[in-house]
Amino acid sequence: DRRNTAETKALFDKHRPTHVIHLAAMVGGLFRNIKYNLEFWRKNVHINDNVLHTAYEHGVEKVVSCLSTCIFPDKTTYPIDETMWEDLPHHWAVCLETFQQRLAVPSCRAYHQQYGCQFTAVIPTNVFGPFDNFNIEDGHVLPGLIHKVYLAKKNNSALTVWGSGKPRRQFIYSLDLARLFIWVLREYDEIDPIILSAGGSSNVNVELAAWGVLEKLLVGFDLTKSDGQFKKTASNSKLRRYLPDFQFTPFKQAIKESCDWFTANYALARK
Known part of the structure; x- marks a missing residue:
């Protein structure tokens, strides 16, 4: 349990890592x-x-923490970039989570300034893929849709999408994100964060994302459910300056691979 200081230290004592990709979180x-x-x-x-503090105490050479685009303001100019992480206001639904995630940026800077630590953070857009959390109520939008479509097909029933379907989201395939994490760990030397986004082709509204998952199902929208933040379109200009030739998996291919994985592993998938 990474909330427990003694247990966290015991883990570092046992494995003595030189590099850490920090994904531990309530999400x-x-x-x-x-x-x-x-x-x-x-x-x-x-x-x-x-x-972070245990990594410092154990002399870890580099830590890469993972944030999300909810750290950015609710209403702003687009596309969002890495300089806007301090801007206000947040969306009401994720206000406390936004403040908590934002703390990672000055924390990384402080560990670098005071101790010379190479601690940084990445900001991926909406992640999806195999081994995701497909829980309909608690998961993120695409894995939740994949699960709903699976059940609708199995039961020959209509599909209900929560909210209006109009908000726009950018998606990144987990296998692409994994490759980028390794690059950040090995090559990215800045302390300030970097957005990891596939760019314009991944920016779709929830309704279109639903159509990307389903096949010939009747679709309804539950307008009693919140839409959340309307858009969080993030720039990948900084990433492209470093990796101009990085090839992202096409969105439709990534959706198909995720659906196929979930269907084949339904009994074992997190849901």
């Missing part, structure tokens, strides 16, 4: 954030402080 989609806003804040503050 979830929009509706889990709304339901457990305070728990997100309290648990993740403890986790992040324990991981």
